[in-house]
Amino acid sequence: MAQTTVVESYSGPTPKELARKHGLGAAGRLPSLPEYTRLIWSYRHFIWEFASAKVSAALGNTRLGMIWQVLTPLFNAGVYYVIFGVLLNTKRDVDNFIAYLCAGVFIFGYTQSVVQAGVQAISGNLGLIRALHFPRASLPISIVLVEARNMIASMAVLIAIVLFTGEPLTWEWLLAIPALLLQTFFNAGFTMLVARLGSKLHDLRQLIPFIMRVWMYGSAVLYPVTQFTQHLHGWKLAVVQANPLLVYIELIRHALMEDVPLAGTPTRxxxxxxxxxxxxxxxxxxxxxxGEKGYGRG
Known part of the structure; x- marks a missing residue:
């Protein structure tokens, strides 16, 4: 007589429910944007230590170390002053051209340094990306942290220059803090943009210096912003005045200097x-x- 086998149905949690209960997810799944943000926050200590290691690696073999982060924009400002301020006489329309020029050079250099390093954030760390699992946004964020630390030292020098050249210390100087915070947030987003583009378009690394040079000439770093109103009108002037780096440079100049010509009203x-x-x-x-899932492949 044939035996009948009775299979009892399983009434416990499904594999998906078990995975969800224990915080597991599908392999290779792109997390939602809020999940990705929480993941980055959980790696905040790694990001900070990685940024500190990059600073040590970049300057550890030099005698002056961190001082180079201040000397570089100072040397640039000196060269630009001789060429544009003295030889081309662009200083005639600004009372305190030294402070005006240094503010432009230092603030523009903040974004320039972030962009030049950010374009290689992925392509320059492929070994690390392929060896370890971590949110890839940690890499461009660490670059922004490095340059933000450098910018704090540069601002101390800029303030000394502004005071030395005769600008009075006023409460408006505090406006430089929110202006720099807004620029840092802008830098972070722009760095991530060029980091993803640079991971696919390797030639972008060669183009960035030319792009930044053109951007500098269009940001009134080296000459008075009144040059725009004298030669441009209508929509052309509006486009130039909406340049984000021009905006952040003008806010710092407005905060630290008295009676400085601006590209628009402070409110705008x-x-x-x-x-x-x-x-x-x-x-x-x-x-x-x-693009998180594609970094480091190929």
Whole structure:
């Protein structure tokens, strides 16, 4: 007589429910943007230590170390002053051209350094990416942290220059803090943008110096901003004045200097600075997040 086997049905949790209960996810799944943000926060100590290691590696073999982070923009400002301020006489329309020029050079150099390093954030760390599992946004964020630390030292020198050249110390100087924070948020988003582009377009690394040079000439770093109103009108002037780096440079000049010519009213500059920080900061972050699964492949 044939035996009948009775199979009892399993009424426990499904594998998906067990995985969800214990915080497991599908391999290779792109986390949602909020999940990705929480993951980056959980790696904050790694990001800070990685940024500190990059500083030590970059300057550890030099005698002056961190001082080079201050000397470099000072040397650049000196060269630009001789060429543009003295030889081309662009200083005639600004009372305190030395402070005006240094503010432009230091603030522009902050974004320039971030972008030049950010374009290699992925392509320059392929060994680390392929060996370890961590949110790839940690790499461009660490670059922003490095340059933000350098910028603090540069601002101390800039303040000394502004005071030495005769500018009075006022409460408006405190406006430099939110202006730099907005620029840092802008830098973070722009760094992530070029980091993803640089991971696919390796020739972008060669183009960045030329792009930044053109950007500098369009940001009134080396000459008075009044040159724009004298030679441009209508939509052309509006486009040039909406340049984000021009906006952040003008805000710092407005905070640290008295009676300085500006590219627009302070209110308009602040509105533009906030918009650029939000659009580029959030947009660059989302754009980088969308490519998370592809970094280090190929």
């Amino acid at each position: 500059l602040w509105i533009q600075a906030i918009i650029w920080a939000l659009v580029v900061g959030i947009g660059g972050y989302a754009y980088f997040w969308r």
